[in-house]
Amino acid sequence: MNVLVINCGSSSLKYQLINSDSEEVLAKGLCERIGIDGRLVYQKEGLDKEITEAPMPTHKEAIQMVLDALVNPKTGAVKSLAEIDAVGHRVVHGGEKFSDSVVITEEVIAQVEECNDLAPLHNPANIIGIRACQALMPNVPMVGVFDTAFHQTMPEKARRYGFHGTSHSFVSKEAASYLGMDLNNSKIIVAHLGNGASVSAVLNGKCVDTSMGLTPLEGLVMGTRSGDIDPSIMEFIAKKENLDIDGVMNVLNKKSGVAGMSGVSSDFRDLEAAYNEGNERAIAAVEVFSYRVAKYIGAYAAAMNGVDAIAFTAGIGENTSFVREKIMAYLGYLGIKIDRVTNDKTRGVEALISTA
Numbered sequence: 001m002n003v004l005v006i007n008c009g010s011s012s013l014k015y016q017l018i019n020s021d022s023e024e025v026l027a028k029g030l031c032e033r034i035g036i037d038g039r040l041v042y043q044k045e046g047l048d049k050e051i052t053e054a055p056m057p058t059h060k061e062a063i064q065m066v067l068d069a070l071v072n073p074k075t076g077a078v079k080s081l082a083e084i085d086a087v088g089h090r091v092v093h094g095g096e097k098f099s100d101s102v103v104i105t106e107e108v109i110a111q112v113e114e115c116n117d118l119a120p121l122h123n124p125a126n127i128i129g130i131r132a133c134q135a136l137m138p139n140v141p142m143v144g145v146f147d148t149a150f151h152q153t154m155p156e157k158a159r160r161y162g163f164h165g166t167s168h169s170f171v172s173k174e175a176a177s178y179l180g181m182d183l184n185n186s187k188i189i190v191a192h193l194g195n196g197a198s199v200s201a202v203l204n205g206k207c208v209d210t211s212m213g214l215t216p217l218e219g220l221v222m223g224t225r226s227g228d229i230d231p232s233i234m235e236f237i238a239k240k241e242n243l244d245i246d247g248v249m250n251v252l253n254k255k256s257g258v259a260g261m262s263g264v265s266s267d268f269r270d271l272e273a274a275y276n277e278g279n280e281r282a283i284a285a286v287e288v289f290s291y292r293v294a295k296y297i298g299a300y301a302a303a304m305n306g307v308d309a310i311a312f313t314a315g316i317g318e319n320t321s322f323v324r325e326k327i328m329a330y331l332g333y334l335g336i337k338i339d340r341v342t343n344d345k346t347r348g349v350e351a352l353i354s355t356a
């Protein structure tokens with residue numbers, strides 16, 4: 001089967017066309033600046049990236065452009081849309097209703113809409129993506145894959161929704177397989193460090209705790225999100241800055257994190273440059289970020305009474321070696337020693353970055 005995988009954000013859309021038998025990625029890319037101007041990045045397996053600037057007033061035009069690129073006679077990955085057998089949609093919040101992926105029906109969309117309040121930045125965009133694909137590919141089955149589903153196994157005492165579940169699930173399995181470990185007899189901590197960031201404790205292949213909670217605001221310090229704070233801070237900011245609750249939440253979601261602390265950027269490539277130039281606020285932001293990750297790893301080693309492997313993933317986890325090094329520097333008590341040479345050169349590929 002050829003499966004089109006869509007991850008629809010509020011102003012962007014990432015996609016991959018995957019042959020599910022061979023797991024080959026036939027084509028991939030993204031649409032950016034939807035509703036602003038519009039930019040399509042398309043890359044067929046083995047060819048260079050193509051970038052097309054074209055108006056994308058809504059997600060529907062964006063998806064239409066992706067489909068046109070996929071069937072382009074010269075650079076398309078398939079000959080016609082009939083070769084796309086199914087579409088998989090990432091859906092951020094499935095509440096308590098979905099503990100697994102489901103075929104999307106009107107009832108499923110209604111249930112996802114009921115969770116909009118819990119993920120106001122994400123769920124409405126996911127539904128727009130689903131609706132746009134339904135309109136353009138009416139007879140192709142659509143499947144919803146929920147960020148929250150993997151976390152439904154958490155014990156009552158740790159209960160929360162949690163996010164990035166597809167990543168934590170995939171990466172814990174991948175780490176066990178890479179290390180030749182039996183997943184059913186393993187203690188793995190996954191650090192998903194991207195613009196949004198979370199840590200999970202995965203015991204015998206099942207999630208037993210994770211750092212995001214009711215919403216994706218809890219836990220680690222993120223690109224623009226505060227992560228854990230003293231709840232009293234809300235009242236403090238409201239009074240000091242003369243803000244209502246929406247104003248305070250806007251500060252915590254969009255103006256905090258490493259962007260707020262550094263005053264430079266939410267993007268770790270910019271932060272690394274500022275760090276190297278000696279920018280004190282950027283240095284502080286990177287130190288706070290790394291320290292918070294290390295504290296969560298310590299907490300989850302305690303929650304599982306040990307840990308067999310720690311896996312880093314997402315944009316920062318996969319690419320930003322100096323942050324991985326900072327985090328690992330806290331973990332000597334677990335017997336972890338960094339292999340600095342391998343760590344420095346590891347970007348976007350699987351590798352063992354601690355010493356044997």
Ligand code: AMP
Pocket residue numbers: 193194195196223266267268269270314315316319320
């Ligand atoms: P994500 O949300 O997973 O896309 O991760 C975004 C974060 O990863 C940003 O802070 C980026 O600066 C960081 N990052 C660092 N190096 C890279 C890279 N080579 N490609 C993409 N993201 C990167």
